[in-house]
Amino acid sequence: MAIAVEIVAKMSSGQHGCEALIIGYSTVMHDTECFEIKWPKNGQKNGENLNKQNVEKEKLNDWSKMCKANQTEEENERLFPKDFDKYLFATWGGLCGGIGNQMWRFASLYGIGKSYGRKPIFKKDQKCEKAHGPHETEGENEIKKLFPVYASQIKYINPKEMENDTFYVQGFAPGCCSYEDPQKRAISRIKEKYIKIDGYYFQSYKFFENRRNEIRQIFQFGSELCETVDIYKSGLFQDDHSHKFCVHVRIEDFKNFGIETKKDFAEQGIEFGFHHLKKKFNDISVVLMGVEKDFLNNLTINRQLIPKVYLPKEMSRGNDLAFATTACDSLLITAQSSTFSWWIAYLMPDDATIFYNSKFEGTPYLRENFLAEWKPIKLTNGTMTFD
Numbered sequence: 001m002a003i004a005v006e007i008v009a010k011m012s013s014g015q016h017g018c019e020a021l022i023i024g025y026s027t028v029m030h031d032t033e034c035f036e037i038k039w040p041k042n043g044q045k046n047g048e049n050l051n052k053q054n055v056e057k058e059k060l061n062d063w064s065k066m067c068k069a070n071q072t073e074e075e076n077e078r079l080f081p082k083d084f085d086k087y088l089f090a091t092w093g094g095l096c097g098g099i100g101n102q103m104w105r106f107a108s109l110y111g112i113g114k115s116y117g118r119k120p121i122f123k124k125d126q127k128c129e130k131a132h133g134p135h136e137t138e139g140e141n142e143i144k145k146l147f148p149v150y151a152s153q154i155k156y157i158n159p160k161e162m163e164n165d166t167f168y169v170q171g172f173a174p175g176c177c178s179y180e181d182p183q184k185r186a187i188s189r190i191k192e193k194y195i196k197i198d199g200y201y202f203q204s205y206k207f208f209e210n211r212r213n214e215i216r217q218i219f220q221f222g223s224e225l226c227e228t229v230d231i232y233k234s235g236l237f238q239d240d241h242s243h244k245f246c247v248h249v250r251i252e253d254f255k256n257f258g259i260e261t262k263k264d265f266a267e268q269g270i271e272f273g274f275h276h277l278k279k280k281f282n283d284i285s286v287v288l289m290g291v292e293k294d295f296l297n298n299l300t301i302n303r304q305l306i307p308k309v310y311l312p313k314e315m316s317r318g319n320d321l322a323f324a325t326t327a328c329d330s331l332l333i334t335a336q337s338s339t340f341s342w343w344i345a346y347l348m349p350d351d352a353t354i355f356y357n358s359k360f361e362g363t364p365y366l367r368e369n370f371l372a373e374w375k376p377i378k379l380t381n382g383t384m385t386f387d
Contacts, residue, residue: 066216066325066347067226071149079214080119080153087121087157088113088195090202097201099146099317100339104203106150107215111208112182118195124156145222146318153218167192172199177364179204203339204369205346216347221322229322236310237327243281244310245273246328248341249290259363261290261334265379267300269332272377272384273355274306277330285310289324289344321347330354337363345374358387 088109096102109120144151167190173180187195208215221229237244247270254260270286277284285308288296296311303309312323321340324331325347333341333356345354358376360366367376376387 066219066221066322067223067230068220071217071220075217076149079149079217081117084113084117084119086116086118086193086195088118088197089121089123089126090200091196091198092122092126092200098340099321100343101201101203103150103219103343104201104339106154107218108202108204108207109197110215110218111211112187112197112202114211114214116182116187116190119155120153121155121157121194123159123162125159126156142318145225146321147219148222149220150218162194162196165192166194166196168196168198170198172197173202173204174199175364176201177203177366177369179206179368182207201339205371206368212346219343219347221318221325225318225322226326229319229326232312232319233323233327236312237285240285240308242283242285242308243277243329244287244327245270245277245284245330245332246287246289246324246344247273247332248324248334248338248344249288249292249295250335250338250341251290251292251295254335254337257337257362259335259337261292261295262379263295263299264382265357265384266332266334268379268382268384269334269355269357269377270299271302271305273330273332273353276355276375277353284308287312287328289320289328291320328352333357336360336365342370346371 090105090109092105097105106120113119141151143154169185169187172185247266249261249266251260274284274286284306286301286306287310288299289312290296291314293311293314301309315323317340321344324344328344328348330353331341331345331348333345333354335341336357336359345352345356348354354371354374355377356370356374358367358378370376377384378387
């Protein structure tokens, strides 16, 4: 962590985290490794100017539906009624995308079709490894382990079966991220069994705006994954019941487009968000999320303001998503084009505070791609403000 401090002792770590912390010093938590941190000498004694203790513990989000054990038959019937015998699918064009893109595609097709008695379906030639099959780093049956309800509804059909019973909706919601009201295309009047919708990702939550609880049910995490993540969270946080302010970054694959997380935005966004949350929560920890651990390690953070910072270990994308969704109480989206961080935010509790980078130049996104209650922030001439 790039901060002006002296590391004076590396403390031993137990099976599930740090064996002990020394009161009066700030602590950096990196996975289960802990470091006692000594502030620069500035005339103050160790332990002075520490955050005040809570008079009473703040009530934390008690929301665990994303790790609900099983889907009942009644719930499954409400999501995917058996009498829905018509379908819709996207042209797709072979653009699989990452897990966030895939979630968008299914959620939007679900949202479009539900009102008209239709279910999402995929052509057999639309299979791709990163979408619904083995992934090079995640192993077999990734989607089934991650989202069992979603996986159970991924249905494929031979294109020849649809040749004489398909209606083609052309030019629908052009681009990756725009919204178009399906009813303007008279979807309800289409009699064909299959509707082919021109499009790729359909990355507008307005396609499923009034179905958030249903989308959460579809993307409930598998029980085995939940257990693994829960054990890790317990070891990492131990007895720290503070409000967890998570910060998600994305860099490498966004660099070519100039839309990656910027260091100055992340650093100032953390402090800005922390000050805002401090009005409501007395005890706050910062959790740094993302695959770029070196970048996160080199963030400059005011440790007198923010004494507790966690850097979770590198995890699979499924574990990462489940950890963030179930551990975070608030979130800062530093890369506004990251569908992964968008889904973390969407699957979090309703009352979670979400900050996001509102600089949309060079991206296909607009403010309407983010929920109205989420908080846009911008960095202008070195100053962070609400936008």
